[in-house]
Each structure stands twice: as structure tokens, then as C-alpha cells.
Amino acid sequence: MHVAGKLFTGPKPAEQLPTPPPSAIRQIANNLPVKDVSSPALTCGLHANVRPATEVATIPAGSTLTLGWETLTASGFWFHDVGPMMAYLADCGGSCVGFDPGVGEARWFKITEVGMEGDGTWAQAKLDTGAPANITLPPTLKAGNYLLRHEIIALHTAQSLGGAEFYVGCVQLAVTGSGHGVPAPSELVRIPGAYGARDEGILVDVYDMQAPYVFPGPKVAAFVSSGSDSGAPGSGAKSAAPKTKTRNPTSESPLASATSTEAHPASTSTSTHPSHHTAHHKEHTHHHHHHHGPVHPTQTPECKAKRERRRASGLLAGNMHGHRGRARWF
16 A cells, blocks of 8 residues: 555465555454454454554545455466445544444445446456556545545446445545535444445346446445535435546556556546546546446447356355455455
8 A cells, every 4th residue: 555655565465464564454264254244343354443543544645545455366466346435534533543343333435436437347347557546635535544445346246235345444544635525424434334235236136237337335425525614405326427438458557556646536427437547547437327238338348258267266155265356354
């Protein structure tokens, strides 16, 4: 993870490294996904609430931090490619070191959500190349101590109840700046508690969607989407309706080029797509329109072939056990 030009290496899971090195990223217990939306592990990962990190990453409001997701596969890259990515913040009050969001019943507000893009691929799929997830803090965010929660929901087996896989991690931040942006009380949620197992965006067949994807949980906080301290009502909670386009592989760059930059003010649309390790962090927005094509992009021969290759290797069927991608950040 890069924050304000500083690299924080996420500790390996506790089952591999019982005593982690200092980091601002909270350690998790193992590589397995969370599948129960009522589990305390949904907050920051299994056992992450019990052992907070020992460091805090200082970052100005409005800046971008890059989160790299590393797995136990041979390439080390992420391998799921369907489902949303979302980021939340919770005010720790005092220092986030020692802050237990479970015991303290932390209240979370959403700052970004990215899902299906205009070409029918999911933003999550960019991680398959080694690209990071970039999170831009709201430029008007009130200074303070926050726990950042980043979440990937893999929906490849979400056609069945309990099939969605949640991969979460938390980092301890000290945000600086002169902003006064805070969420409205109605925009705060508890995690677990924000999702239901039968929610439209959790129990879903992403290979046969007839309408835009609906993000689970609350809307992005109004002050984030408006770019002001007290914004208009929050953004919509639907992903872009898919369009069939040719994916541009040159838009993705290797991890070695990762840098941290200060971000431009947040967009006023649903969410901001993370940039993908290019020299300049680009912001894209979801467009709220409906699917007009007869064939969903995930049903194309190219996508079907990819799923078959993943099934053959045990990835899509969920037979990886020791290789599942709940990996550390770096």
C-alpha cells in the first residue's frame, strides 16, 4: 500500500506469520473469504479486530492511496474478476491503534464503490493483471483518525445463497486537512449489519443480469459525491449498465510503476473508478443507463472461455483452499 509516497507492506496472514512486522495494515488470520454477512470477520477480516496494527499512515484529505492485493497463487495476482469493490471509513475517535470497531460498535460510511464498467467488464478484473485499487479520500473530509475498510466481493458463485465471497482489509489512517466534511447520521452503518444474505447485490447471477448491478450497503455519503462539506443527496447505488466494447490492455501498467498522488476533487456521480497504475490517476464515473443489448458481456465466448479455464484450475469452483485470494496488501 502506498500512502502519501510511503510504502506500507501488509503482513502475511497470522497462520503463516504469527508475529507480524510493524505496519498500518491490520493482519488477518488466513486467506479464506468471509461468506457469512453476519460474521464479525466481515468488519476487517478474521481476527483483524483482535490485533490492531501498530502504525498509522498519515495522509492529507483528497489524496489517493493505492492498495495492492496479493494472493498465494503462482503469479501472486488477484484472480477473481466479477463483483464490486467498495471502500468505507469509520471515525476511530482517538488513535486507531487499539481501536476495536466491533467492541466500539464503529459506524461506517461509504466513500467509493466501483462495479461494472461501460465495456461490460468489472473494475475488479483489473486486479488480475497486478494493477492496484486506488482509493481517493474525500477532499473535504474532516481531519481525524479513521479506519479505512476496503472490500472486494467476488460474485462468481453468488447465484446460490451464501455463495458470495467477501475479501476485506483495514488500514489505520490519520487524515490531515482543513475540511469539515462528515456523513449524515442516516449514512452511517454497522458492519456486520449493513448487508443481508439476500440483498440484490449479494444473491445475484452476474452471468445473467437483466438490469444494472445494485451495490449492497448504503449509498456513497452525500458530502463525498458532492465534493463539498455539506452536499446534495447521496449518489445512486447502481453500477453502469454494460456495453460491449473492446478492452484496451494498454490502460493497465505493472505494479512497479505504483505511486501515490494527490487526487482531484471527487466526481459528482455514483462513484469513482480506481486508476490502474498509470502515470496520471484518471477518474471515471458510472453512467446510470439501462442495458439495451441482447447478450450480456459476461456471456460472450471470450468470457465463457475464461470461466471454463478457471473451472478447470479449481478457481471458479472454489476448490483452492490454501490458494484463495484473501491476500495481504502491499
